[in-house]
Amino acid sequence: MSSCSTCASKSGCSKDIKCDFIKPKYGRIRHVVGVISGKGGVGKSSVTGILAVQLRKLGYRVGVLDGDMTGPSIPRFFGINEERTGYAPTDVKDVFKFIPVETSLGIKTISMNFMIEEEEPLLWRGPVLGNALTQLFQDTDWGNLDYLLIDMPPGTGDIALTIMQQFPVDYLVVVSTPQDMVSMIVKKVVNMAEKLEVPIKGVVQNMSYIRCGSCGEKMNVFSRNTAESQAEKMGLPLLAELPIDPDFASYLEEGMAERYAATNKDYDILMEAFRNDENEIAKRVAEAKKKSIPFLDS
Ligand SMILES: Nc1ncnc2c1ncn2[C@@H]1O[C@H](COP(=O)(O)OP(=O)(O)OP(=O)(O)O)[C@@H](O)[C@H]1O
Secondary structure, eight states: OOOGGGOTTGGGOOTTSOOOSOOOSEEEEEEEEEEEESSTTSSHHHHHHHHHHHHHHTTOOEEEEEOOTTSOOHHHHTTOTTOOOEEEEOSSTTOEEEEOEEOTTOOEEEOGGGTSOTTOOOOOOHHHHHHHHHHHHHSBEEEEEEEEEEEOOSSSSHHHHHHHHHSOOOEEEEEEOSOHHHHHHHHHHHHHHHHTTOOEEEEEEEEEEEEOTTTOOEEEOSOSSOHHHHHHHHTOOEEEEEEOOHHHHHHHHTTOHHHHHHHOGGGGGGGHHHHTHHHHHHHHHHHHHHHTOOOSOO
16 A cells, blocks of 8 residues: 555545555546446446436536446447547646546546447457556546446446445445346445445336337336345345336437436425435445444444
8 A cells, every 4th residue: 555645646635545446647536426236228227328318407516427338338328429629737747647538417437438449349358448448547637526436347346346445435226127037137236346245236227118209107027026026035125116218228329318307296205215314425435434344434
C-alpha cells in the first residue's frame, strides 16, 4: 500500500479509512452502484440507463461507467454513439484525464465505444480489460457525483471480479428475467457477491410480462412463474417488475431511450429501489467504519 502523502487521491480521501479500493482521481462520488445480470440480453444496460435517468430526474448528479467492455451498449441507449471522449491535461506533466460525454439530461458517461470504432472488437485478455476499466473509472473527470452506475458485463467473469474486489461498490442491483434457467445463473452472481461481501439491493425482473392492448390483462411471457416467486428462488428482494415494451425497443433503436425513460411513468416504480438509500447508506457507512471498510463518502 502506498503512503498517503504520495497518493494521487489524497485530496478526495477521508483519512480514517484504509485504501484497499481504487478511487477516482478527479472527482468525488458518493455512491457507486453496480448493475449486473447472470446472462446477457436480459436488459441490464437498458435498466442501467433507465435508473440513471430516474435518478437524474430526482435531481441527483449521475454518471454511468460502461463496464461491459466487450459489448458496450450505453452510448446507444443515450443516442450518443457518434460522440468521442475528450482528454484534458492534469496537474502532472504529460498525464491526461478523460472528459466524460454528457447526455441530454446531463448524465456523465464513459465507454470504450467512445474511443474506438463502434463495430471494432476489443481483442484483449481479461487482465488487460480489467486494467482498462480501472483506468476509465480512475482517470475520468467525474466532478461531483451523487451516483455512479456501473453497467457490468453479464456473469461472473474477470471484469465482474475486478469490479467487486477493487471498486468501492456500495451495492449491486441484479437484472433478470423470470425464468428458471436465468435464475439459476443469477444464483451464481448472488453467491459470488456473497463471497466477496458485496451487498445486493435486489432484483429487477425485466421483460417480465406483456400487457394486453385490449383488456389490459398482465400476461407472463417466459414462464408461468411470477416475478415474485423467481425473486424468492434467488433469495433477493424484488425491486421492480418491468414489462416487455415494444415502444421502448423502438425508441432505443432510434437513440431516444433517454427521453422515453424520462417521460414514461412505468419506470417510476424503479425508484423504489433507491428511495431509502440515504438512510441505508448512512447506516452502512457507520457499520463499515467499525470494520474499517472504506467508502468514498463518510
Ligand atoms: N423491457 C423491455 N422491453 C422491450 N425490449 C427490451 C426491454 N428491455 C430490453 N429490451 C431490448 O432487449 C435488447 C437487450 O437489452 P440490453 O442491451 O439492455 O440487455 P443486456 O442484458 O445489457 O445485454 P448484454 O449484457 O448482452 O449487453 C435491447 O435491444 C433492448 O431494446
